[in-house]
Amino acid sequence: MSKLRSEPDVGHTISPYQAFVLMYQSMYGVGILSLPRDVGKFTGNDLLWVIVLSGLTVWGIVMLNTWLSQRYPGMTIMTYAPRILGNDKREWVGKVLTFPILAGLATFWIMGMSISTRVFGEVVVTGVLVQTPIEAVILVFLIASAIAGGSHPTNMAKFNEFMFPFTLIPILLLVIALVQRGELANLFPMGEANWPLILRGVVSATYSFAGYKILLIFSGYYAKPYKSYQSHSTAMLSVTFIYWFACLTSLSVFGKDEINNILYPVWESIKVVYLKELFFERMESAILAIWLIAVFCSISNLLMSLVQALMDAFHLHEKWRRWLSFSIVPIVYFIAMIPQNIKVVGVYASRLGILALMLALSIPAILLPVSLIRKKKGESPSETTAS
Amino acid sequence: MVMYMSNPSFRIWRRKEQRKQKKLDEHYEKQLNAALGDEPIKPTAKENADFINKVLGDCSDLVTRSFTMQGEVGCAVLFIDELVNKEVVHNFLLRPLINSEKARQSADELWTMITQNIVEVGETKEADDLKTAVDAILSADTVLFIDGLQKALIVGTKGWATRGVSEPRAEAVVRGPREGLSETMCFSLAMIRHRLRDPNFRVKYHTIGKRTKTTVGLLYIEGLSDPKIVKKVTDRLKEIEIDGVLESGYIEEMIQDQIWTMFPLVQNTERPDTVVAHLLEGKVAILVEGTPHALIAPAVFTQFYYSPEDYYEKWYHSTFLRFIRLISMIIALLLPALYIAFVSFHPEMLPANLAIAMAAGRATVPFTATLEALLMEISVEILREASIRLPGPIGPTIGIVGALVIGNAAVTAGLVSPAIVIVVGLTTISSYANPSYNAAIAVRLLRFGFIILAAMFGLFGVMMGLMIMVLHLVQLRSLGIPYMAPFSPLNLRDLRDSLVRVPWRWMNRRPAVYRSQDPTRQGKGDAE
Numbered sequence: 004m005s006k007l008r009s010e011p012d013v014g015h016t017i018s019p020y021q022a023f024v025l026m027y028q029s030m031y032g033v034g035i036l037s038l039p040r041d042v043g044k045f046t047g048n049d050l051l052w053v054i055v056l057s058g059l060t061v062w063g064i065v066m067l068n069t070w071l072s073q074r075y076p077g078m079t080i081m082t083y084a085p086r087i088l089g090n091d092k093r094e095w096v097g098k099v100l101t102f103p104i105l106a107g108l109a110t111f112w113i114m115g116m117s118i119s120t121r122v123f124g125e126v127v128v129t130g131v132l133v134q135t136p137i138e139a140v141i142l143v144f145l146i147a148s149a150i151a152g153g154s155h156p157t158n159m160a161k162f163n164e165f166m167f168p169f170t171l172i173p174i175l176l177l178v179i180a181l182v183q184r185g186e187l188a189n190l191f192p193m194g195e196a197n198w199p200l201i202l203r204g205v206v207s208a209t210y211s212f213a214g215y216k217i218l219l220i221f222s223g224y225y226a227k228p229y230k231s232y233q234s235h236s237t238a239m240l241s242v243t244f245i246y247w248f249a250c251l252t253s254l255s256v257f258g259k260d261e262i263n264n265i266l267y268p269v270w271e272s273i274k275v276v277y278l279k280e281l282f283f284e285r286m287e288s289a290i291l292a293i294w295l296i297a298v299f300c301s302i303s304n305l306l307m308s309l310v311q312a313l314m315d316a317f318h319l320h321e322k323w324r325r326w327l328s329f330s331i332v333p334i335v336y337f338i339a340m341i342p343q344n345i346k347v348v349g350v351y352a353s354r355l356g357i358l359a360l361m362l363a364l365s366i367p368a369i370l371l372p373v374s375l376i377r378k379k380k381g382e383s384p385s386e387t388t389a390s
Numbered sequence: 391m392v393m394y395m396s397n398p399s400f401r402i403w404r405r406k407e408q409r410k411q412k413k414l415d416e417h418y419e420k421q422l423n424a425a426l427g428d429e430p431i432k433p434t435a436k437e438n439a440d441f442i443n444k445v446l447g448d449c450s451d452l453v454t455r456s457f458t459m460q461g462e463v464g465c466a467v468l469f470i471d472e473l474v475n476k477e478v479v480h481n482f483l484l485r486p487l488i489n490s491e492k493a494r495q496s497a498d499e500l501w502t503m504i505t506q507n508i509v510e511v512g513e514t515k516e517a518d519d520l521k522t523a524v525d526a527i528l529s530a531d532t533v534l535f536i537d538g539l540q541k542a543l544i545v546g547t548k549g550w551a552t553r554g555v556s557e558p559r560a561e562a563v564v565r566g567p568r569e570g571l572s573e574t575m576c577f578s579l580a581m582i583r584h585r586l587r588d589p590n591f592r593v594k595y596h597t598i599g600k601r602t603k604t605t606v607g608l609l610y611i612e613g614l615s616d617p618k619i620v621k622k623v624t625d626r627l628k629e630i631e632i633d634g635v636l637e638s639g640y641i642e643e644m645i646q647d648q649i650w651t652m653f654p655l656v657q658n659t660e661r662p663d664t665v666v667a668h669l670l671e672g673k674v675a676i677l678v679e680g681t682p683h684a685l686i687a688p689a690v691f692t693q694f695y696y697s698p699e700d701y702y703e704k705w706y707h708s709t710f711l712r713f714i715r716l717i718s719m720i721i722a723l724l725l726p727a728l729y730i731a732f733v734s735f736h737p738e739m740l741p742a743n744l745a746i747a748m749a750a751g752r753a754t755v756p757f758t759a760t761l762e763a764l765l766m767e768i769s770v771e772i773l774r775e776a777s778i779r780l781p782g783p784i785g786p787t788i789g790i791v792g793a794l795v796i797g798n799a800a801v802t803a804g805l806v807s808p809a810i811v812i813v814v815g816l817t818t819i820s821s822y823a824n825p826s827y828n829a830a831i832a833v834r835l836l837r838f839g840f841i842i843l844a845a846m847f848g849l850f851g852v853m854m855g856l857m858i859m860v861l862h863l864v865q866l867r868s869l870g871i872p873y874m875a876p877f878s879p880l881n882l883r884d885l886r887d888s889l890v891r892v893p894w895r896w897m898n899r900r901p902a903v904y905r906s907q908d909p910t911r912q913g914k915g916d917a918e
Binding site for chain 1: 735736740742745851853860874877878879880
């Protein structure tokens with residue numbers, strides 16, 4: 004009887020729409036809350052086009068990574084990197100050479116999860132659950148993420164897909180905030196920043212896009228790998244637009260000088276929304292509860308990708324998935340608790356952002372030329388149905 | 391567990407247990423088979439009758455009628471009292487046999503005469519061994535033995551007391567057919583056939599239950615249902631090795647993909663029109679002898695919030711009602727939790743006047759909001775259970791006494807605040823708005839989980855709980871079909887019959903998620 008029940012998820016893969024949602028949800032997370040301040044402190048009013056520039060930069064990197072992964076349909080980076088780097092006779096060479104990639108990805112994903120969790124915990128504790136200790140909030144959040152991270156990639160795809168419409172609600176409120184309190188005068192004058200500052204702004208903005216590296220794992224499950232350029236580009240476009248819009252709203256509500264002094268400008272600009280007709284007096288708790296979806300999705304996606312990467316690298320059996328997920332969480336928790344306060348978290352985040360950008364660039368920069376020169380390519384996948 | 395298994399004494403114990411069980415099984419098989427085995431039919435009717443009486447342990451309700459036909463041929467008729475239709479046995483079997491005219495002939499000629507001319511019953515069969523005869527007697531048929539013939543005649547006389555066709559009580563509709571399926575499977579089947587005159591309609595019988603030998607019918611439409619799904623259900627039915635099946639609930643649990651879930655993975659219905667509607671979507675149905683509840687699989691989450699009426703009434707009407715049901719599900723699941731979250735964690739979200747009014751109401755209440763909500767919820771659950779168990783006329787009285795009298799008294803006494811009475815009342819009513827009982831139970835149970843989460847982390851906890859619930863839901867599958875379809879995986883075409891129900895003219899295709907072999911419902915199927 005048990006044989007029938009535990010049917011493997013063969014033939015259930017990630018549809019192009021789910022690929023879009025996964026990319027979108029992984030990028031759109033906690034970074035948006037402080038984005039206008041992080042970038043605005045360098046660029047002032049030029050924030051608006053710097054965000055677009057930053058989005059374009061990340062899009063370029065994403066396209067390189069997509070190019071790499073769609074050459075190997077049905078394989079994750081942990082399974083195709085050894086093929087690219089090693090040879091058929093001595094498989095261990097490839098495996099050893101892949102190890103730095105795994106280590107790099109694992110480090111950045113764990114750090115990324117820790118920082119997101121900490122920032123979100125701080126937001127919750129300062130904004131809503133004033134009397135709850137941050138440890139409790141973070142722990143509950145991470146336990147829930149561990150449950151999610153221990154599920155199969157295709158199930159996570161479905162989860163993200165289901166949650167996607169709800170993450171759009173805060174954007175609706177941003178529109179209302181813009182209409183109610185936005186001032187056109189706050190947006191001008193532009194063009195005051197110099198190039199070094201703009202460059203710093205672009206780099207610091209890219210950190211808000213972090214999370215796109217999970218495509219190296221997810222691509223292995225795509226039903227239609229040839230459509231991945233399209234899904235990833237759409238996701239990039241959507242996230243860039245939302246970031247741009249969030250910056251536009253906070254800038255026009257507060258002005259460039261004020262946003263530099265606000266911890267979470269985007270959240271604050273939603274707080275100014277006044278909707279007495281909708282029964283609720285103040286919306287921030289509700290918004291935070293909805294924002295939780297976005298943060299939870301991005302962190303669980305990272306965790307799930309990490310678990311999948313480890314499973315692929317060490318050829319682990321499906322039953323270890325949940326155990327792996329739960330054993331990574333304590334590490335994330337301890338790293339999240341290291342920084343003294345939220346300011347230190349910000350410093351760590353910006354340093355990590357630059358390193359993460361370099362890693363994201365170096366993976367395709369190394370693997371793609373080797374793969375092209377050695378003319379290595381995966382097999383085209385058989386017809387499968389999206390679940 | 392692993393440690394126990396490697397322990398040698400445990401292994402010896404287990405081996406012993408297995409041997410014991412094997413012996414018991416063998417004993418049962420022996421009783422059933424070896425006693426009868428391929429026991430051939432004996433030459434005289436009396437011997438046969440005696441033998442069957444012995445096998446069935448001289449049961450008092452086994453009727454043995456011995457008589458002499460045409461003055462010289464000894465006969466015996468065996469049946470179980472009240473299981474058979476006595477009028478048929480008396481008027482169309484016994485009377486013609488006893489009154490038949492004398493005619494000297496050989497044994498074979500006699501057999502032909504009896505089967506062709508004398509017995510006036512539609513369904514007759516021939517039995518060559520006693521096991522078949524015993525099975526026939528136990529399945530409400532009558533067996534005729536004749537001296538000198540090495541075979542028996544099985545006469546179809548099924549006719550036990552039935553409840554007849556009555557209105558389905560659990561699935562009431564304002565508009566739509568009023569007849570419900572019956573405990574007798576052939577009646578249920580007739581009701582379904584009456585609505586579905588498709589020559590491709592298939593019924594496959596399975597006998598499940600080592601001792602009850604319950605007939606279970608698998609219904610599907612060939613060329614419409616996905617053969618893979620049909621095969622999966624057939625395989626799972628064949629795997630069942632239980633001793634008795636008394637209700638379709640046994641089968642439901644045995645065939646569902648996953649046991650560890652509160653949500654129903656197989657739908658059950660009492661309505662023949664619902665069965666047909668689902669068959670036409672490419673699903674399969676399972677009828678079980680002895681219960682009016684048919685099973686429908688595969689099932690997706692949304693269909694537990696559909697009423698058959700949604701398809702009989704105008705589309706805007708149904709769409710509105712579906713939204714009402716969605717809202718009522720959210721209220722039934724979350725309202726007490728949200729009350730706790732707002733009162734204990736986020737009073738700033740409430741409009742100032744309401745917050746003050748609620749605080750004033752709670753001023754004399756000795757309990758925390760959480761305890762208050764839990765107490766009230768548990769009392770309501772007790773009331774609900776009590777009113778179901780009470781005899782018909784008293785049930786509603788208890789509801790009124792409980793809800794109005796006790797609730798009012800509790801508020802007056804200052805034990806609970808007026809707000810929680812409203813919250814609990816609304817929650818309870820909302821959970822009744824769900825057309826499906828088993829989905830409502832899942833929501834009822836989860837509500838307590840959300841109350842606890844809200845008590846610990848406010849809205850944040852509620853959202854966490856919701857996300858874990860969704861995560862669980864998207865992982866579920868019913869016979870391999872994703873449970874949250876058509877939302878995830880998203881299928882835009884199937885969304886037409888999900889939260890909304892679009893006019894029939896636009897539903898030209900069957901839902902894609904069931905992988906029906908013939909996707910077209912009407913027209914060319916692709917007209918928008």
